[in-house]
Amino acid sequence: MQEVRIGFIGCGGNANGHMRRLSDLEGVRIVGTCDVQEERAQNAAKSYNAQPYTNHNLMLERDDLDGIYLSLPVFAHGAPELDVIERRLPFLVEKPVAINMEIARQIEEAVAAAGIITCVGYQLRYLGSTQLARQVLGEKAVNMVVGKYWSGSGRGDPNAWLRQMSKSGGQLLEQATHTIDMMRYLVGEVEEVYALSANRVLKAIDCPDNNCATMKFADGAIGSLTTSWSYDPGDWSNANVLDILYEDQLIHWTVGGLDMREHGEVVAKTASGPGIDEVFVDAIRKGDASKILSPYSDAVKSLAISLAAIQSGETGAPVSVSSIG
Numbered sequence: 223m224q225e226v227r228i229g230f231i232g233c234g235g236n237a238n239g240h241m242r243r244l245s246d247l248e249g250v251r252i253v254g255t256c257d258v259q260e261e262r263a264q265n266a267a268k269s270y271n272a273q274p275y276t277n278h279n280l281m282l283e284r285d286d287l288d289g290i291y292l293s294l295p296v297f298a299h300g301a302p303e304l305d306v307i308e309r310r311l312p313f314l315v316e317k318p319v320a321i322n323m324e325i326a327r328q329i330e331e332a333v334a335a336a337g338i339i340t341c342v343g344y345q346l347r348y349l350g351s352t353q354l355a356r357q358v359l360g361e362k363a364v365n366m367v368v369g370k371y372w373s374g375s376g377r378g379d380p381n382a383w384l385r386q387m388s389k390s391g392g393q394l395l396e397q398a399t400h401t402i403d404m405m406r407y408l409v410g411e412v413e414e415v416y417a418l419s420a421n422r423v424l425k426a427i428d429c430p431d432n433n434c435a436t437m438k439f440a441d442g443a444i445g446s447l448t449t450s451w452s453y454d455p456g457d458w459s460n461a462n463v464l465d466i467l468y469e470d471q472l473i474h475w476t477v478g479g480l481d482m483r484e485h486g487e488v489v490a491k492t493a494s495g496p497g498i499d500e501v502f503v504d505a506i507r508k509g510d511a512s513k514i515l516s517p518y519s520d521a522v523k524s525l526a527i528s529l530a531a532i533q534s535g536e537t538g539a540p541v542s543v544s545s546i547g
């Protein structure tokens with residue numbers, strides 16, 4: 223089996239999860255770990271017998287890299303991706319892909335020109351329950367979808383990049399992008415968003431801590447998404463939940479599984495699916511991106527919906543997703 227050698231740009235909490243999962247895969251080696259915080263780069267390098275860097279361009283000078291992971295704060299996207307693309311290296315980048323459309327479109331164009339494999343960290347698409355929901359829905363028209371992402375992630379250090387609007391885009395962009403992406407993946411493209419946003423509890427941060435967005439889908443379906451950042455940090459059971467109404471039926475989708483009605487009975491279903499790291503490494507090895515469910519250009523569409531919802535919440539007016547850029 224051809225060995226796949228990986229470099230990391232960003233060695234924080236999320237990157238460490240990818241590193242652990244990669245180290246369990248056969249034929250994968252982490253060769254470079256880069257973080258602007260030297261200690262993080264060094265700790266990761268020690269754990270995986272890799273070379274630490276504090277400048278990604280120095281790491282990219284290596285001639286043994288087969289692929290790159292970028293797991294960065296939202297505001298830090300842009301130059302790192304463009305440097306990776308210049309070296310024509312396949313990359314997996316974490317969601318959301320950028321803080322604004324200008325950066326995302328620049329990267330999207332560079333990816334298209336270079337023709338490289340990309341994968342965005344929307345790992346919920348690969349879940350067995352998601353694929354089951356896709357099979358059940360098939361070509362059927364969805365009437366309405368109701369999504370929620372209620373978490374306590376807004377609680378904690380108000381100075382962390384996550385809790386600053388200019389650095390993370392707030393919950394609708396940084397976190398509920400997963401739910402928005404699942405709405406797109408299971409229901410279809412969103413044309414228009416009308417959102418109300420409030421800061422009710424977390425007065426130390428400049429992000430809304432509760433959001434309520436209504437969506438119009440391209441095929442006429444309608445939907446809503448509620449998000450809270452001020453909820454109980456100990457309860458994740460209301461994070462990434464969708465109720466999808468089609469015909470006279472209901473699919474209740476969660477990260478843990480799927481409930482649906484069969485012959486009048488509510489049936490709980492689960493199924494296994496491949497992990498996103500396995501899919502990405504396999505795509506590099508085979509030079510075949512067909513199993514990647516969220517390439518860069520697709521993920522840009524999820525970004526646009528978050529940005530439309532944020533703008534609507536700020537202006538109080540409905541926003542068409544195509545006007546976002």
Ligand SMILES: NC(=O)c1ccc[n+]([C@@H]2O[C@H](COP(=O)([O-])OP(=O)(O)OC[C@H]3O[C@@H](n4cnc5c(N)ncnc54)[C@H](O)[C@@H]3O)[C@@H](O)[C@H]2O)c1
Nearest residue numbers: 232233234235236237257258259293294295298316317343
């Ligand atoms: N897919 C998921 O379910 C999931 C889960 C958690 C986080 N994430 C995403 O992962 C990304 C990182 O989140 P995190 O929680 O690990 O954040 P983090 O702050 O723990 O890690 C980010 C790291 O990037 C480093 N960094 C910043 N600029 C850099 C640069 N130019 N070069 C190299 N390193 C740089 C920081 O020093 C930090 O160590 C975010 O986009 C987040 O949304 C995704």
